[in-house]
Amino acid sequence: MHEMQVVEIKKIVRETKRIRTFFLDLDVNAIPGQFVMVWLPGVNEKPMSASYTRGDLGITVLRLGDFTRRLFELSEGDLLGIRGPMGRGFKIYGDRLLLVGGGVGVAPLAPLAEEALRDGKEVTAIVGALTASELLFVDRLKRAGARVLISTDDGTAGRKGFTTDVLAELLEEESFDQCFTCGPELMMAKVLEITRSKRIPTQASLHRYFKCGIGICGQCVLDGTGLRVCKEGPTFRDKELRRSHEFGRYWRNAAGQKIYFGRR
Amino acid sequence: MLEVELAGLKLANPTMLASGILGTSGAALKRVAVSGGAGAIVTKSIGATPREGHPNPTVVEIDGGLISAIGLANPGYEEFREEIAVAKEGGVPVVGSVYGFNFQEYAMVAEAMQGYGVDAIELNISYPNVGKAGAFFGYREELAHEVVSEVRKRVSIPLFAKLTANAGDVVAVAKACEDAGADAITATGALRAMAIDVTTAKPVLGNRVGGLSGACLKPVALRCVYEIAEEVSIPVIGCGGITTGRDAVEFFLAGARAVQIGTAVLYRGITVFRKVSREIAEYLEEQGYGHVSEIVGLAQR
Numbered sequence A: 001m002h003e004m005q006v007v008e009i010k011k012i013v014r015e016t017k018r019i020r021t022f023f024l025d026l027d028v029n030a031i032p033g034q035f036v037m038v039w040l041p042g043v044n045e046k047p048m049s050a051s052y053t054r055g056d057l058g059i060t061v062l063r064l065g066d067f068t069r070r071l072f073e074l075s076e077g078d079l080l081g082i083r084g085p086m087g088r089g090f091k092i093y094g095d096r097l098l099l100v101g102g103g104v105g106v107a108p109l110a111p112l113a114e115e116a117l118r119d120g121k122e123v124t125a126i127v128g129a130l131t132a133s134e135l136l137f138v139d140r141l142k143r144a145g146a147r148v149l150i151s152t153d154d155g156t157a158g159r160k161g162f163t164t165d166v167l168a169e170l171l172e173e174e175s176f177d178q179c180f181t182c183g184p185e186l187m188m189a190k191v192l193e194i195t196r197s198k199r200i201p202t203q204a205s206l207h208r209y210f211k212c213g214i215g216i217c218g219q220c221v222l223d224g225t226g227l228r229v230c231k232e233g234p235t236f237r238d239k240e241l242r243r244s245h246e247f248g249r250y251w252r253n254a255a256g257q258k259i260y261f262g263r264r
Numbered sequence B: 001m002l003e004v005e006l007a008g009l010k011l012a013n014p015t016m017l018a019s020g021i022l023g024t025s026g027a028a029l030k031r032v033a034v035s036g037g038a039g040a041i042v043t044k045s046i047g048a049t050p051r052e053g054h055p056n057p058t059v060v061e062i063d064g065g066l067i068s069a070i071g072l073a074n075p076g077y078e079e080f081r082e083e084i085a086v087a088k089e090g091g092v093p094v095v096g097s098v099y100g101f102n103f104q105e106y107a108m109v110a111e112a113m114q115g116y117g118v119d120a121i122e123l124n125i126s127y128p129n130v131g132k133a134g135a136f137f138g139y140r141e142e143l144a145h146e147v148v149s150e151v152r153k154r155v156s157i158p159l160f161a162k163l164t165a166n167a168g169d170v171v172a173v174a175k176a177c178e179d180a181g182a183d184a185i186t187a188t189g190a191l192r193a194m195a196i197d198v199t200t201a202k203p204v205l206g207n208r209v210g211g212l213s214g215a216c217l218k219p220v221a222l223r224c225v226y227e228i229a230e231e232v233s234i235p236v237i238g239c240g241g242i243t244t245g246r247d248a249v250e251f252f253l254a255g256a257r258a259v260q261i262g263t264a265v266l267y268r269g270i271t272v273f274r275k276v277s278r279e280i281a282e283y284l285e286e287q288g289y290g291h292v293s294e295i296v297g298l299a300q301r
Helices: A066-072 A109-118 A138-144 A163-173 A185-197 A238-242 B026-034 B077-088 B103-116 B141-154 B170-179 B215-231 B245-254 B264-268 B272-287
Strands: A005-014 A019-029 A035-040 A044-052 A054-062 A079-086 A096-102 A122-129 A147-152 A178-182 A202-205 A235-237 A250-252 A258-260 B004-006 B009-011 B015-017 B040-042 B059-062 B065-068 B094-098 B120-124 B159-163 B184-187 B191-194 B209-213 B236-239 B256-261
Touching (some): A019 A044, A035 A054, A044 A079, A044 A109, A054 A066, A096 A109, A096 A163, A096 A185, A109 A122, A109 A138, A109 A178, A122 A138, A138 A147, A163 A185, A178 A185, A185 A202, A202 A238, B004 B256, B026 B040, B026 B077, B065 B215, B077 B094, B077 B103, B103 B120, B103 B141, B120 B141, B170 B184, B170 B215, B184 B215, B215 B236, B215 B245, B236 B245, B245 B256, B245 B272, B264 B272
Parallel strands (some): A096 A178, A178 A202, B015 B040, B015 B256, B236 B256
Antiparallel strands (some): A005 A019, A005 A079, A019 A054, A044 A054, A202 A235, B004 B009, B191 B209
């Protein structure tokens, strides 16, 4: 049973101008890629990936809408409700791992890198953002021992362009046993297209509008597969996503209407 | 041994997906039919216009069940046409659940759903968490009678009415539905309930109150089925906390001809329908019955 646990915010870390990490007084041992439902009493409840998965739970949040704006108004010592960790996390296969994270999508990949490096794996991480000051967890990944390649849309750090540009160039030179990606869905769709052509098995962490978070309401079911993002996901294998005509094209809003992703 | 005929529908087994669980899209409904093993599937309740429903948390787990208040979220009947087409690929009867804020909406959406090819309509006059929709029409027999009559004029396929135990007199409501032309009664939907977080002193659900479902609803639903089956001659479908084959058997003994399963998906997965069917068959074999119909209403005598 996933009871609502109301816990204190222990520490807030400002990662970038628009991204903060909230450490909670909740001891967890989660699998990287798993999520929690975060309740702001009287406001709303939203799913967030765990960005720190051992010891005090950490969630890393981009300020985007009303809910995250209210979350950013909280201070250390304030209370949040948590259900979870829940869902299927990433599964590590092979020894040479490649991570591709865009924006706040790096959040679940950082603990994955740490775990893999502790287990003696080799980790290369491609980290992208709009601009240099919005890059997330670059130092954390380096500290853990990962090789980090950077892209920014405006060229203020690393290669000017997208993570997928770096990925395409890298895969001309090197190969990997497994790829993991999280970020904007159109980016992930492109990542899967590239890794598929190089026959690198890939796991992607999806974001959908969640209601129940426990696999019964049906809100987050992926068309073409019947898979529930909150239960069989949020991480999926490329094989599973290939069966979905929804992935990379649209998502469903709270009413269940299809909303198509903007074309890049 | 398990195949049943329900108001003209042929079900390979008597387990149905209850409305409001997983029924928001065709893909989910199809999975419940194909992988889950349900004998029939009921869609999420669909209305005249798109609705986002209530803010989260929409579901809270408690001992013995759930309290939920999704708030009749749905994309509106027009967008649901393609979902029905996908759901039908599941190969089992598809029941279109319909709600409205007035008689005209019920009738219009039910007629549209019939046009999309659903095998039956289930009128949601049981949902308790949106003011003047759903259960608003199921609390008193006059309103229930009028909803069923209005819809009956517009649809020719089997018509079910799903009732709420929050009604003043659920048996009277059931009789009113039968009198107005309903072909079956589903009993029952969730009961009004709530949960409060003691640390923050706030109601947990975004809507403050919600509907209680799961094991703790079962004795109440069972009593409703027992009392209704005594008084009406149309089939009764049991719904409320059915988790195991033994639970389903209790409902058959009380007079139900089929059962709907919802919350148990949480405890036993999407294949709960297959599991419950197997457990019903095991019971029948142990007790020396040849067919599930032989035990319907046994506890009535």
